Amino acid sequence: MATTTNYGWTTPDDTALVKDGAAAIRTLGSSADTTIKNLNPETTLGDISYRSSTANTNTRLALGTTGQRLSVNAAGNAPEWQTPIAFLAEISTGQSITSGTITKVQFDTEVIDNASAYDPTTNYRFTVPTGQGGNYLIGFDVAWGVYSAGHQTIMYIYKNGAAYESPAFPFRDGSSDVVSTSFQKVVALAAGDYVEAYVQHNRGVAATLYNPNASFWGHKI
Numbered sequence: 001m002a003t004t005t006n007y008g009w010t011t012p013d014d015t016a017l018v019k020d021g022a023a024a025i026r027t028l029g030s031s032a033d034t035t036i037k038n039l040n041p042e043t044t045l046g047d048i049s050y051r052s053s054t055a056n057t058n059t060r061l062a063l064g065t066t067g068q069r070l071s072v073n074a075a076g077n078a079p080e081w082q083t084p085i086a087f088l089a090e091i092s093t094g095q096s097i098t099s100g101t102i103t104k105v106q107f108d109t110e111v112i113d114n115a116s117a118y119d120p121t122t123n124y125r126f127t128v129p130t131g132q133g134g135n136y137l138i139g140f141d142v143a144w145g146v147y148s149a150g151h152q153t154i155m156y157i158y159k160n161g162a163a164y165e166s167p168a169f170p171f172r173d174g175s176s177d178v179v180s181t182s183f184q185k186v187v188a189l190a191a192g193d194y195v196e197a198y199v200q201h202n203r204g205v206a207a208t209l210y211n212p213n214a215s216f217w218g219h220k221i
Helices: 018-039
Strands: 046-051 058-061 071-072 079-082 085-089 095-097 109-113 125-127 134-145 152-159 163-167 168-170 179-190 194-201 207-209 215-221
Touching: 071 215, 085 125, 095 194, 134 152, 134 194, 152 179, 163 179
Parallel strands: none
Antiparallel strands: 046 058, 071 079, 085 109, 085 215, 095 207, 125 194, 134 179, 134 215, 152 163, 152 168, 152 194
C-alpha cells in the first residue's frame, strides 16, 4: 500500500480496485484522526502544547496559575510554569552594630517569601531553591542616626559566606536626621547558593539600626 510523505498514512495504490475505496478511506481517516490528535493534545482552555521526544506527538502543558511565568525546566529540555521567586524581610527591633566590625543584619521578619527560601530565625539568609538557579536582583537598605562628619557605613552582600559586593557610604553631618543607605546588585546564583546582608561602620562606638527602616529583598529576573 502507498503511504503519505510526511505522516505515513496508508492510501490506496493506483492499481487498487474500486471496491477497496471505502476501506481505504476509513484507514486513511483513522490515521489522520490519530495524528492530528497527537499534535493537538490540549484538553482545557488555556492549555498549550510543545514538541515531545516522540516524532509527531506533542505534550500538553496545562495553564499555569496567576502570577506564574513560562520558563525552562531544570533539565533544560521542556517548558514549565514557574512562580517568580521573591523575598522581603525586615528587622523587628533595633540592632546594635559594634564599630569596626562586619556584622550580619538579622532580618527576622518575613514580609514576602513565596518559596519558603528565606531563613528569618537562625541564619538570616536567602537560599536558592532546587531548580531555581539564575540571575537575581538582591538589595537591602538600613537606617542609622547621624554621626560626625567623616564617618562611613559599608554595606555588604555576602554570597556563600564571602563578601560579594561592598559599597561604602558617608554619613551626613547633622544633629537630628536619620541616614538611610541602600544598594542593589544583580547576582548570579545556582541552586543551593545563599546570600546574606552585612554592615560595618567606623563611628567609634556602637550604632543602632532603626526598625522597621531596614529591609533585605531579592527576586529572580
